[in-house]
Amino acid sequence: MKVDLFDFELPPERIALRPAVPRDAARMLVLDGDSTSDRIVRDLPLCLRAGDMLVFNDTRVIPAQLDGRRGDAAIGATLHKREGPRRWRAFVRNGRRLCGGDAITFGGGVVAHALDRAEDGSWALEFAxxxxxxxxxxxxxxxxxPPYIAARRTPDERDADDYQTMFANEPGAVAAPTAALHFTPELxxxxxxxxxxxxxxxxxxxxxxxxxxxGDDTVEHRMHAEWGRIDPATAERLNAVRDRGGRIVAVGTTSLRLLESxxxxxxxxxxxxxxTAIFITPGYRFRGVDGLMTNFHLPRSTLFMLVSALMGLDRMQAAYAHAIANEYRFYSYGDSSLLLP
Structure with missing residues (x-):
C-alpha cells in the first residue's frame, strides 16, 4: 500500500509532553464495532466484559541513551537490541567518525568498543x-x-518514573510500552x-x-527485530480465555505484535x-487478539498502519480526525484509545 494513505495533519500542540495525573485520568476514545464514544481510562471496566483478558508487556525501560567521545569526536549512542551479555546494537550519532575496534568513553568511566556497522547504519558495541x-x-x-518529546524539552528526574509502567519488571526495553502507562493499582x-x-x-x-x-510503499519497509517471550503457562491461560468465550485485548502494540507472532x-x-519482526498492515488477518488498547500514533508510522489493519483505514482516519478536533493528546505521554473490531 502507498505510505501516503496513512498520512494526516497533526498540530504540534496536540503532542503531550507530560502524562496525565493521575495516570488513569487520561482520556480514552472507544471504538466498539461501529460506535464511537469519548471516555476516560478509568472507565475501562465499563467498556470490557467479565471474562475478557488484558495482556500487558512487563518489559522495563533501561537508561539506553549515552553520550561519549572517541578521541576528539563527540559520539552519541542509543542502544536498541541486546545481542549478547555485553554486546548491544546501537544507533550512533556521528557514527561516521567510528571505525571497527574504536573505543568510546562514556560518563562514569564506562567504555565500549565499536565492533561492526550494519547495513542500516547501526553499530555493535561491546562494553568493557x-x-x-x-x-x-x-x-x-x-x-x-522519544525524539518528539526530547526535541521539545530536556528529560528530567520525573521521566524516570513517568516513562515506566507499573508492570515493568524485565529490564531490556529502550522505549516504554506506553499504552500501559495509564494503569494504576486502583484501576x-x-x-x-x-x-x-x-x-x-x-x-x-x-x-x-x-x-x-x-519508502513510498509499505512493501519496501523492513522492521527491526525485537526479542520477546510468552511462557507456556501464559499461553495456556490465554487459550483458556478464548475457549470460555472471552476476548484477548492487548494493552499496547508491543503486546499485540508478540501475540500475533x-x-x-x-x-x-x-x-x-x-x-519477531512482524509488520502488520491492512489486509492482515488477526489470529491472536480480539482488541487493542493503544495511544495515538504518528502519521505514516508502522503503528498507525497496524491500528488501520485492525479497524480499517477509513475508520482510523476518521477516529484520528475526531481526536484532533476534540483536543486529545497524542503519542507516548498522550491519551488512549480502545479498539474493539
Missing part, C-alpha cells in the same frame, strides 16, 4: 569490564525519551472486580519503533521465545 552492563548504564545512561482493582483478567508477556521494545517509513493459523497462542 566485568560489571554487569545494567550497572554501567545506570552510571552513564539516561532515559531514552487494576476495579478491573478485577469487574471480572477482567490479566496476563503479562515480555517484548523488549527497540528504538526501531521510532524509525520512519522511508505466537499465534498459529487456528488462533491458538503458542509459547514463544525469540525475535
Amino acid at each position: 569490564g566485568d560489571e554487569p552492563v545494567e550497572l554501567l548504564l545506570g552510571r552513564a545512561g539516561r532515559m531514552p525519551l 487494576m482493582t476495579a478491573l478485577a472486580k469487574a471480572g477482567v483478567e490479566q496476563a503479562t508477556l515480555t517484548l523488549h521494545v527497540g528504538a526501531g519503533t521510532f524509525l520512519p517509513v522511508k 505466537a499465534a498459529s493459523e487456528d488462533g491458538r497462542i503458542q509459547p514463544f521465545e525469540g525475535d
Whole structure:
C-alpha cells in the first residue's frame, strides 16, 4: 500500500509532553464495532466484559541513551537490541567518525568498543569490564525519551518514573510500552472486580519503533527485530480465555505484535521465545487478539498502519480526525484509545 494513505495533519500542540495525573485520568476514545464514544481510562471496566483478558508487556525501560567521545569526536549512542551479555546494537550519532575496534568513553568511566556497522547504519558495541552492563548504564545512561518529546524539552528526574509502567519488571526495553502507562493499582482493582483478567508477556521494545517509513510503499519497509517471550503457562491461560468465550485485548502494540507472532493459523497462542519482526498492515488477518488498547500514533508510522489493519483505514482516519478536533493528546505521554473490531 502507498505510505501516503496513512498520512494526516497533526498540530504540534496536540503532542503531550507530560502524562496525565493521575495516570488513569487520561482520556480514552472507544471504538466498539461501529460506535464511537469519548471516555476516560478509568472507565475501562465499563467498556470490557467479565471474562475478557488484558495482556500487558512487563518489559522495563533501561537508561539506553549515552553520550561519549572517541578521541576528539563527540559520539552519541542509543542502544536498541541486546545481542549478547555485553554486546548491544546501537544507533550512533556521528557514527561516521567510528571505525571497527574504536573505543568510546562514556560518563562514569564506562567504555565500549565499536565492533561492526550494519547495513542500516547501526553499530555493535561491546562494553568493557566485568560489571554487569545494567550497572554501567545506570552510571552513564539516561532515559531514552522519544525524539518528539526530547526535541521539545530536556528529560528530567520525573521521566524516570513517568516513562515506566507499573508492570515493568524485565529490564531490556529502550522505549516504554506506553499504552500501559495509564494503569494504576486502583484501576487494576476495579478491573478485577469487574471480572477482567490479566496476563503479562515480555517484548523488549527497540528504538526501531521510532524509525520512519522511508519508502513510498509499505512493501519496501523492513522492521527491526525485537526479542520477546510468552511462557507456556501464559499461553495456556490465554487459550483458556478464548475457549470460555472471552476476548484477548492487548494493552499496547508491543503486546499485540508478540501475540500475533505466537499465534498459529487456528488462533491458538503458542509459547514463544525469540525475535519477531512482524509488520502488520491492512489486509492482515488477526489470529491472536480480539482488541487493542493503544495511544495515538504518528502519521505514516508502522503503528498507525497496524491500528488501520485492525479497524480499517477509513475508520482510523476518521477516529484520528475526531481526536484532533476534540483536543486529545497524542503519542507516548498522550491519551488512549480502545479498539474493539
